[in-house]
Amino acid sequence: AAAAADTPVRVNQLGYLPDGPKRATVVSSATAPLAWQLRNAAGTAVASGSTTVHGADPASGQATHLVDFTAYGTAGTGYTLVVDGRASHPFGISAALYDGLRADSMSFFYQQRSGIPIDASLAGAAWARPAGHLGVAPNKGDTSVPCQAGVCDYNLDVRGGWYDAGDQGKYVVNGGIATWQLVNSFERAHRAGTDAALGDSTLKVPERGNGVPDVLDEARWELDFLMRMQVPAGKPMAGMAFHKVHDAQWTGLPTRPELDSQQRELHKPSTAATLNLAATAAQCARVYAPYDAAFAAKCLDSARRAWAAAKADPNVLAPGTDSTGGGAYDDTDVSDEFYWAAAELLATTGEAQYRDAVTSSALHTAPADAFWWGGTATLGRITLATVPGVALPADDLARLRGRLTTAADGYLATMAGQGYAVPIAADGYVWGSNSSVANDAVVMAVAYELTGQQRYRAGALESLDYLLGRNALDRSYVTGYGENASENQHHRFWAHQNDASLPHPPAGSFAGGPDSGLQDPVAAEKLTGCAPAACYVDDIGSYSTNEVAINWNAPLAWLAAFAAEHPGG
Numbered sequence: 001a002a003a004a005a006d007t008p009v010r011v012n013q014l015g016y017l018p019d020g021p022k023r024a025t026v027v028s029s030a031t032a033p034l035a036w037q038l039r040n041a042a043g044t045a046v047a048s049g050s051t052t053v054h055g056a057d058p059a060s061g062q063a064t065h066l067v068d069f070t071a072y073g074t075a076g077t078g079y080t081l082v083v084d085g086r087a088s089h090p091f092g093i094s095a096a097l098y099d100g101l102r103a104d105s106m107s108f109f110y111q112q113r114s115g116i117p118i119d120a121s122l123a124g125a126a127w128a129r130p131a132g133h134l135g136v137a138p139n140k141g142d143t144s145v146p147c148q149a150g151v152c153d154y155n156l157d158v159r160g161g162w163y164d165a166g167d168q169g170k171y172v173v174n175g176g177i178a179t180w181q182l183v184n185s186f187e188r189a190h191r192a193g194t195d196a197a198l199g200d201s202t203l204k205v206p207e208r209g210n211g212v213p214d215v216l217d218e219a220r221w222e223l224d225f226l227m228r229m230q231v232p233a234g235k236p237m238a239g240m241a242f243h244k245v246h247d248a249q250w251t252g253l254p255t256r257p258e259l260d261s262q263q264r265e266l267h268k269p270s271t272a273a274t275l276n277l278a279a280t281a282a283q284c285a286r287v288y289a290p291y292d293a294a295f296a297a298k299c300l301d302s303a304r305r306a307w308a309a310a311k312a313d314p315n316v317l318a319p320g321t322d323s324t325g326g327g328a329y330d331d332t333d334v335s336d337e338f339y340w341a342a343a344e345l346l347a348t349t350g351e352a353q354y355r356d357a358v359t360s361s362a363l364h365t366a367p368a369d370a371f372w373w374g375g376t377a378t379l380g381r382i383t384l385a386t387v388p389g390v391a392l393p394a395d396d397l398a399r400l401r402g403r404l405t406t407a408a409d410g411y412l413a414t415m416a417g418q419g420y421a422v423p424i425a426a427d428g429y430v431w432g433s434n435s436s437v438a439n440d441a442v443v444m445a446v447a448y449e450l451t452g453q454q455r456y457r458a459g460a461l462e463s464l465d466y467l468l469g470r471n472a473l474d475r476s477y478v479t480g481y482g483e484n485a486s487e488n489q490h491h492r493f494w495a496h497q498n499d500a501s502l503p504h505p506p507a508g509s510f511a512g513g514p515d516s517g518l519q520d521p522v523a524a525e526k527l528t529g530c531a532p533a534a535c536y537v538d539d540i541g542s543y544s545t546n547e548v549a550i551n552w553n554a555p556l557a558w559l560a561a562f563a564a565e566h567p568g569g
């Protein structure tokens with residue numbers, strides 16, 4: 001589909017919940033308020049008012065006005081907001097607004113599966129493909145993968161899991177946060193009693209109807225892979241996790257997974273990867289126990305061994321130079337990964353050794369900093385603050401909850417200062433900035449769960465507004481959602497822009513978003529001089545602004561489920 005023309009009237013192009021915040025941003029240098037009209041599909045004005053002059057938006061430099069039509073709550077499709085003779089993209093108002101995105105953003109993970117054929121009946125005919133990386137020629141992996149030279153002298157079966165992103169690497173560090181967010185989404189919904197929509201036979205997974213909620217079936221595909229990455233007993237560094245497995249050299253674009261002819265290799269175990277395994281396997285043991293006790297026990301055993309191995313080898317850092325054929329996912333500070341793993345093990349077992357590791361960490365009393373793949377302490381804080389019955393003193397739990405709501409209030413304050421109500425500041429437009437927005441929104445949603453205060457729900461929903469079109473580029477970053485949505489995300493199989501026989505990304509795929517660093521050749525060529533929030537191009541070559549990734553779709557899926565479950569507060 002050809003992209004629709006940009007409009008200065010920026011809305012969530014999917015729409016708004018009937019009982020939710022409804023705000024828009026208008027780009028205009030007018031110094032006085034402007035009249036606005038909300039029109040229904042027939043073109044009839046159903047609400048009207050005046051804008052508020054907001055002034056320069058710090059992240060885009062654009063002169064902005066704000067429109068607030070929250071009071072209008074009548075469901076319908078094809079609404080437009082008209083200001084100064086210009087109409088927004090059409091949008092809906094519906095309590096079911098996020099139901100489709102909840103399923104599609106989760107389906108991304110099925111589409112990214114390695115080691116299993118992708119079925120047309122689940123994925124759509126255009127996205128069906130044979131299994132990738134099951135040791136069938138020309139693939140050289142992943143059923144028996146050697147290490148890089150000097151790292152180990154045996155092969156390991158590391159089949160399965162999800163491809164990380166537009167590349168076909170599989171990384172334990174990034175797999176950890178993505179898995180945690182899917183499982184946490186279920187854990188949150190289960191507490192709220194709204195988990196039916198993530199349940200058995202509601203999502204696009206082949207394991208439907210097996211008695212296990214579908215979202216947990218999806219996460220298990222990765223958990224099984226993460227556990228396969230653990231160094232076997234009796235080998236050097238037993239219990240640690242290999243950092244990653246990927247091709248010896250970067251593959252060309254496009255490359256279908258089943259046609260990848262590169263040798264796959266295991267890269268040296270790292271403490272960070274080992275703690276990602278410990279954290280997610282401990283979370284697994286807790287959440288899967290009611291559905292599959294044997295699997296939960298296997299997870300707990302893996303988590304305990306990973307924790308012990310990380311304690312024994314606490315400073316094996318993945319090198320930043322290891323970025324040939326795959327990303328480095330390097331991290332020089334693993335104190336947050338220790339905290340996260342200890343928190344998950346404590347929440348699952350209640351044991352003193354893990355409680356002591358939690359309470360002796362400086363991070364236990366520190367502010368709740370923003371989380372991402374390299375900074376995971378707040379994942380542990382969320383678990384400790386929300387899981388019932390965690391064996392910590394009441395004071396500690398109260399402080400953790402307070403730290404999370406303080407962080408959420410900080411995001412709300414940042415949003416209020418900007419023309420587009422986005423929780424990241426003007427200097428926060430880094431590689432994957434859209435995931436920063438989504439992760440901050442998750443913290444606001446957690447604050448809503450902890451306090452019941454509507455301002456936090458509103459902050460989470462308005463963050464979705466930003467991601468779905470209320471932004472400096474008038475762009476929905478989610479494929480298939482919105483009239484002016486991204487469709488050429490960087491991906492080796494969904495590479496229609498380079499090869500018309502291949503599909504575009506399926507609906508629900510989430511672009512990394514503006515990155516002011518201009519860290520790829522296409523961005524460097526096309527985006528010179530961009531304001532931070534405008535450093536994005538919908539071109540398959542721009543991997544630093546337009547890739548997809550499991551750790552980005554995971555918070556989108558988390559938020560879509562949250563929004564779908566809270567249409568009316």
Ligand code: 9MR
Nearest residue numbers: 164165167326327328329431432547549
């Ligand atoms: O998300 C990662 C980002 O924080 C880093 O700055 C960037 C460069 O190291 O790498 C990103 O992760 C990529 C990974 O290295 C390889 N697979 C694709 C990931 C998303 O672009």
